Amino acid sequence: MTNKKEDIDVKLIKHIQEGLPVTKTPYKDIGQALGMPEDEVIKRLTKLIEAGKIRRLAASIAHRKIGINANAMCVWKVTKERVDEVGNIMAGFEEVTHCYERPTYPDWQYNVFTMIHGYTDPECEAVIQAIKEKTGLKDYVVLYSEKEFKKVGVRI
Amino acid sequence: MILSDTDRKILHRLQSNLPLVSRPFLELSKELGIDEDTIIERIKFMIEKGYVRRLAPIINTQAMGREATLAAVKVPEDRIDEVGAIINSYSGVSHNYLRKGRNVDIPYNMWFTMSAKDDEELKSRLKEIEERTGLVVRSLPTTKKFKIGVRFKIY
Numbered sequence: 421m422t423n424k425k426e427d428i429d430v431k432l433i434k435h436i437q438e439g440l441p442v443t444k445t446p447y448k449d450i451g452q453a454l455g456m457p458e459d460e461v462i463k464r465l466t467k468l469i470e471a472g473k474i475r476r477l478a479a480s481i482a483h484r485k486i487g488i489n490a491n492a493m494c495v496w497k498v499t500k501e502r503v504d505e506v507g508n509i510m511a512g513f514e515e516v517t518h519c520y521e522r523p524t525y526p527d528w529q530y531n532v533f534t535m536i537h538g539y540t541d542p543e544c545e546a547v548i549q550a551i552k553e554k555t556g557l558k559d560y561v562v563l564y565s566e567k568e569f570k571k572v573g574v575r576i
Numbered sequence: 577m578i579l580s581d582t583d584r585k586i587l588h589r590l591q592s593n594l595p596l597v598s599r600p601f602l603e604l605s606k607e608l609g610i611d612e613d614t615i616i617e618r619i620k621f622m623i624e625k626g627y628v629r630r631l632a633p634i635i636n637t638q639a640m641g642r643e644a645t646l647a648a649v650k651v652p653e654d655r656i657d658e659v660g661a662i663i664n665s666y667s668g669v670s671h672n673y674l675r676k677g678r679n680v681d682i683p684y685n686m687w688f689t690m691s692a693k694d695d696e697e698l699k700s701r702l703k704e705i706e707e708r709t710g711l712v713v714r715s716l717p718t719t720k721k722f723k724i725g726v727r728f729k730i731y
Binding site for chain 2: 433436437438439440442443444445446447458461462465466468469471472473475476477478479480481482485486492493503504507508510511514516517518519520521522523525527528533560561562563564565566567568569570571572
């Protein structure tokens with residue numbers, strides 16, 4: 421973050437990362453607070469999204485509160501040559517919200533991570549079963565959360 | 577559960593990008609067939625009641641030049657609160673969960689995500705946690721992304 425353009429983008433993100441104003445003209449209101457015209461706010465946000473720096477300008481939902489109470493982090497042991505194929509199959513499930521490859525260690529051989537969210541535990545279990553059937557994978561662990569210590573959105 | 581069908585419709589749509597036009601909620605009202613004032617009022621209600629954590633940019637930490645990782649630690653049962661508090665004291669920690677293997681025992685129980693301004697800072701913070709707790713912190717950074725996009729099926 422050295423040049424001026426990025427400094428302004430960071431200032432803009434910092435200003436709105438706790439929440440956009442929920443008004444008829446949110447971008448105009450942001451601009452007024454930062455001394456920036458509305459169309460500049462819109463242009464900068466559009467560019468940040470296009471550049472992938474902002475994934476989405478969207479709502480983060482308290483999923484447990486709306487009844488999506490079940491989640492399972494399911495980790496899979498996948499051979500290197502099948503990672504791409506299997507990762508794409510897993511990502512195709514609507515209930516799979518995240519799917520990543522991660523490194524292994526001598527005491528940790530599960531390299532593909534999936535996060536599954538559902539309204540009930542059986543719904544999550546059914547997705548795991550479907551993934552097993554579609555991929556033929558047998559070596560996996562379902563990690564369930566016993567306690568949530570911290571959950572906040574990423575800030576800069 | 578006090579959300580109406582209208583609320584659910586709005587909530588579902590709000591998980592995707594808010595239109596980048598002068599009157600984004602007016603744009604949504606055309607898409608959803610719900611008037612602008614109602615949309616604004618219901619979003620405010622859902623934020624106030626905590627159904628929506630925030631309506632804000634979801635930041636791609638790596639694209640912003642930041643580095644992030646998922647880290648796992650084996651914490652003795654009697655030190656869980658103490659170690660949890662140390663880890664959570666870092667502002668770069670966005671999630672921290674105690675997890676157990678359902679079908680197989682796993683070597684770690686505390687799982688957290690940490691981001692930092694660069695790889696050096698990330699590594700030094702993880703090392704600092706190791707020093708402060710005397711425990712080994714396993715870093716599992718993403719090597720490939722297949723999906724990232726927490727959008728829930730709302731029905």
